[in-house]
Amino acid sequence: MSLRSKDLISIKDISTEEIELILETAAGFKDVLGRDIKKVPALRGKTTVNLFYEPSTRTRTSFEVAAKRLSTDVINITTSTSSVVKGETLLDTARTVLALGADIVVIRHSCSGTSHFLAKNIEASVVNAGDGTNEHPTQALLDLFTIQEKKGRIRDLEVAIVGDILHSRVAKSDIYALTRLGANVRLIGPPTLVPDYLKDLGAKVYFDMNAGLEGADVIMMLRIQLERQGKGFFPSTHEYFRNWGLTAARVSRAKDDAIIMHPGPMNRGIEIASEVADSSRSVILDQVTNGIAVRMAVLYLVSGVKA
Amino acid sequence: MSKVLLDKKDMERAVTRMAHEIIEKNKGIKTICLVGIQRGGVHIANRLSAKLKEIEGSDLPVGTLDISLYRDDLNVRKDQPVVRRTQVPCEINNKKVVLVDDVLFTGRSIRAAMDAVMDLGRPSAIQLAVLVDRGHRELPIKADYVGKNIPTSMNETVAVELIEDGEEDRVVLE
Numbered sequence: 001m002s003l004r005s006k007d008l009i010s011i012k013d014i015s016t017e018e019i020e021l022i023l024e025t026a027a028g029f030k031d032v033l034g035r036d037i038k039k040v041p042a043l044r045g046k047t048t049v050n051l052f053y054e055p056s057t058r059t060r061t062s063f064e065v066a067a068k069r070l071s072t073d074v075i076n077i078t079t080s081t082s083s084v085v086k087g088e089t090l091l092d093t094a095r096t097v098l099a100l101g102a103d104i105v106v107i108r109h110s111c112s113g114t115s116h117f118l119a120k121n122i123e124a125s126v127v128n129a130g131d132g133t134n135e136h137p138t139q140a141l142l143d144l145f146t147i148q149e150k151k152g153r154i155r156d157l158e159v160a161i162v163g164d165i166l167h168s169r170v171a172k173s174d175i176y177a178l179t180r181l182g183a184n185v186r187l188i189g190p191p192t193l194v195p196d197y198l199k200d201l202g203a204k205v206y207f208d209m210n211a212g213l214e215g216a217d218v219i220m221m222l223r224i225q226l227e228r229q230g231k232g233f234f235p236s237t238h239e240y241f242r243n244w245g246l247t248a249a250r251v252s253r254a255k256d257d258a259i260i261m262h263p264g265p266m267n268r269g270i271e272i273a274s275e276v277a278d279s280s281r282s283v284i285l286d287q288v289t290n291g292i293a294v295r296m297a298v299l300y301l302v303s304g305v306k307a
Numbered sequence: 308m309s310k311v312l313l314d315k316k317d318m319e320r321a322v323t324r325m326a327h328e329i330i331e332k333n334k335g336i337k338t339i340c341l342v343g344i345q346r347g348g349v350h351i352a353n354r355l356s357a358k359l360k361e362i363e364g365s366d367l368p369v370g371t372l373d374i375s376l377y378r379d380d381l382n383v384r385k386d387q388p389v390v391r392r393t394q395v396p397c398e399i400n401n402k403k404v405v406l407v408d409d410v411l412f413t414g415r416s417i418r419a420a421m422d423a424v425m426d427l428g429r430p431s432a433i434q435l436a437v438l439v440d441r442g443h444r445e446l447p448i449k450a451d452y453v454g455k456n457i458p459t460s461m462n463e464t465v466a467v468e469l470i471e472d473g474e475e476d477r478v479v480l481e
Contacts, residue, residue, distance in 0.1 A: 002387050028373055028390035037426040042376035297390070300376075304387030 006305040007119040007126040008298050010135040011176040019141070019177060025297035026145050026290070032069065033293055042300055043070040049102040050076045051093070052129070053109040058264055058288070059129050059139075063106045066295035072104070090114065094122050104299055107131075112169075125302040133167050139263055140173035142294040144181065146287050147218055150259050155182035160212050160254070161203075162188040162244060163222030163271055164233070166195055170263045171222055175201050188212035189244055192233045209244050216254040221246055221262045224271045237270045246272045251281065259283045312457055312465075313478035318438070321454030322351070325436055326358035328452050332434075333403055336363050340402045340430070342370040344420050345391040347409030350471040351438050355407060370395030372406070377419035399428040405452075409467040411437040414448035439478055441465050 001021055008014070032040055048067040052060055060076065067074045077097070088096075090109070097105060104125045107115050112132030119126035130136040147154055159178050165171045165187050175198070178185050185203040187194050194205055206212030213219065224240060234240045251260065260272075260282045268274045277284065313321065333339050336359050343352030352369045359367050372395070375381075375388035406420050421433055436452035441459040457480070459465060464481045468474040 001389060025390045028392055031373075031393045032376075035427060040376035040426070041422070042381060045382075300390065301387070304381075 003301045003305050005119075006124075006302055007115070007128075008137055008302055009116050009119055009126065009128045011137045011140050011173045011180070012135070014137075016180055019144070019180065022141055022294065022297050022301060023145050023148060025301060026141075026294045029069075029296040029300075030290065030293040032296070033289065039069050039071060041071050043067075043072040043103075043303055046072040046103040046303060047101050048072045048074050048104045048106060048299065049097045049100075050074065050129075051097065051105055051107045052077065053079045053090075053107070053114075054130070056108055056129070058291075059108065059136075062288070062291045063127075063129060063138075063295050063299075066292050066299055067104075067106075069292065070296055070299055072299070075100070075102070090118065091121055094118055098122055098124055104303060125305070127298060127302060130169055132169065133172070134169055135173045135176075136169040137173050137177075138291070138295055138298055139170045140177040141298070142287055142291040143174055143220065143261060143263075144177055145290045145294050146261065146283055147183075147259070149286070149290065150283055151217060154178065157183045157217040158186065158215055158255075159183045159218040159220060160186045160188055160206075160216040161220045161222065162209070162212070162246065164193045164224055165189055165198060165222070166193045166233075167225055168222050174220065175203055179203065183218075186212050186216070190234050190240075209250055210253050213250055213253040216258055219246065219251070219254055219258055219260050221260070221266075221272050223263065223265060224267055226267065226270075237267075241270055245270065246276050248273065248275055248279075251276055251279075261287060263287070309479050309481045311477050312439075312480050313455060315476040318454070318476050318478065321438060322354050322358055325452040325454055326355055326362060329355070329359065329405060329434075329436065330362060332451070336365065336367050338403050338431075339367070339434075340370065340395070340397045340399050340404050341367055342372050342395060342399075342404055342406055342420075342424065344406060344408045344416060345371055345373045345375075345393075347467055347469070348372075348407045350469050351409055351436075352407035353471075355405075355436065368396040370397065370399075372420055372423055374416055374419040374423050377422045379415055379419065393423070393427075395427055399424065399430045401429070401431045403432045403434060404430040405434045405436055407436045409438050410465050411435070411440045411448075411450050411453075412443055412465075414444045414446040417448050418446050438467060439465055 106127045108129040112134035115128035179202040188206045343349035356367045356369045373391040373393045434451040437450045438454040440453045466479045
């Protein structure tokens with residue numbers, strides 16, 4: 001069994017079997033991460049290029065670590081230091097990167113659909129590391145992996161996703177992935193950030209935090225994108241925390257063994273209280289480690305598909 | 308045309324003899340660690356472990372080793388190998404690792420397995436146990452324990468069928 005496409009662009013476009021293959025492969029790579037020698041020669045001689053048109057520390061670092069653990073060479077290109085600031089187009093940059101010998105291009109861009117465009121135009125494998133407000137598939141896959149690891153299953157779990165769903169590509173990929181694997185998804189947040197049409201994706205919408213968290217198995221917090229502050233989505237971060245911030249009292253509405261997730265970076269005191277982020281229920285750091293294993297699986301699997 | 312080379316009884320006898328040879332060579336089982344190569348080797352390793360327990364009276368945990376990430380044909384194969392779990396429950400530093408596989412052929416899997424084991428630690432020795440040695444080595448590799456030597460031609464295939472995979476215990480030449 002292998003992936004059908006040389007690229008990983010979106011959760012929406014891959015089959016349930018492909019999601020399961022990625023998760024099973026990631027379990028094998030997690031074994032590698034637990035050893036003294038955390039490296040395998042699988043992709044020796046290949047080159048991975050991280051092409052980041054948007055600031056990112058953790059996703060870029062995670063992809064970089066994953067690529068290095070697979071023995072590929074890694075080149076990081078960030079727009080602030082590249083010829084993009086001199087006006088080069090995306091396709092020209094990508095072609096240049098290919099001429100340098102790239103086998104896999106990991107791309108993040110503020111425009112939705114960029115990775116899809118790139119994948120259609122170059123021979124190398126393209127992995128979407130976040131495109132605009134569209135998708136962030138590897139984040140959803142690492143979330144699935146973490147839930148599966150902690151809960152032993154995904155089917156029939158009650159998963160509450162809280163925060164800025166509207167602008168969150170993480171939330172979108174998570175909704176597609178979770179509903180596909182049979183979880184019940186609830187979306188919680190202010191009406192300005194949780195549009196009603198999201199019901200069409202098979203999720204339940206709650207504007208009241210306590211009601212939404214009742215009996216949840218998994219609480220996924222999203223980062224409040226502070227750059228959206230003052231644009232009318234919510235009056236103030238203080239008021240946001242009072243209504244939709246995750247506090248210990250609100251966690252108690254969920255099941256006793258509920259886990260708490262956050263894709264990072266966290267805004268302590270805005271979407272999540274410190275005592276909750278640091279509690280034993282929090283699996284936020286497990287998500288970081290699992291992210292490496294999942295990205296190793298993705299890089300390995302896409303490189304095995306001949307164009 | 309297919310021909311049964313080993314049946315259930317033959318297979319059991321071969322495993323029993325290999326278990327005795329492992330004990331004899333290593334003067335017991337205290338210094339050894341059994342590691343089966345995914346997937347066929349894992350079943351044979353489990354059978355050896357059960358037999359060793361029967362003879363020596365103590366448990367011997369079985370490790371599983373996935374070699375797909377160490378293969379030398381990753382770039383040329385049409386189908387990418389499925390990555391399975393590598394879980395070695397015992398400390399391998401300064402232990403004798405007995406690698407277990409079902410069929411020994413070109414020796415390339417064993418080369419990959421040795422590299423994979425070396426990344427897990429520094430064993431004092433690596434030994435090799437195989438249920439069937441069908442010849443045609445492409446690397447200087449030799450098994451320490453062999454269930455059965457079967458001369459084959461390159462265009463034949465040796466299939467080890469096991470009850471663990473829902474089949475009848477037997478080795479078939481096709």
